[in-house]
Amino acid sequence: MKLSFATLVLGTILLTSFFIQPTIAGSVGIVFLEAFCDSKCNFRCSKAGRKDRCLKYCGICCADCNCVPSGTFGNKDECPCYRDKKNSKGGPKCP
Template sequence: MKLHTTATLALLLFLLLAPPSLRVSMAGSEFCDGKCAIRCSKASRHDDCLKYCGICCATCSCVPPGTSGNKDACPCYRDMTTGHGNRTRPKCP
């Protein structure tokens, strides 16, 4: 029990003293969070949209403008897919 408590305290101390750049990268980027909030603002499955948009934005460093369409503005985002073969679908909202 004491080892578990010591490890937990060490982790908390590390997170508190971590450089700001590490804390930002762990929390997500402001760029992606802002762009995805706009992109997913009208989505019926808002949480799923934000999740996949965030993944795509982190990989591609871009999000198409607007709430839908316009994917040609970001080819990497447009071309990401899930699955293989007949089950391939666009990954990014």
């Protein structure tokens, strides 16, 4: 009885460790990406007329592409994914 209980506890701990580690690593990556995107998009949208809209779409594009072009306008060739995203009307999605 003690052996089967010990085996059950050990097996549970072992299985749990496989699921907890990737979750922790994933959440650290998400936090880093959010901080990266926030800082890049804040600079990118600093001169925008509609800053809230610019930050929204820049954040979406940055999360998808993992990059934001330098500067406050243009330079989209630095990030082809960012450059090539289109809105529903066929225009550029990313500011």
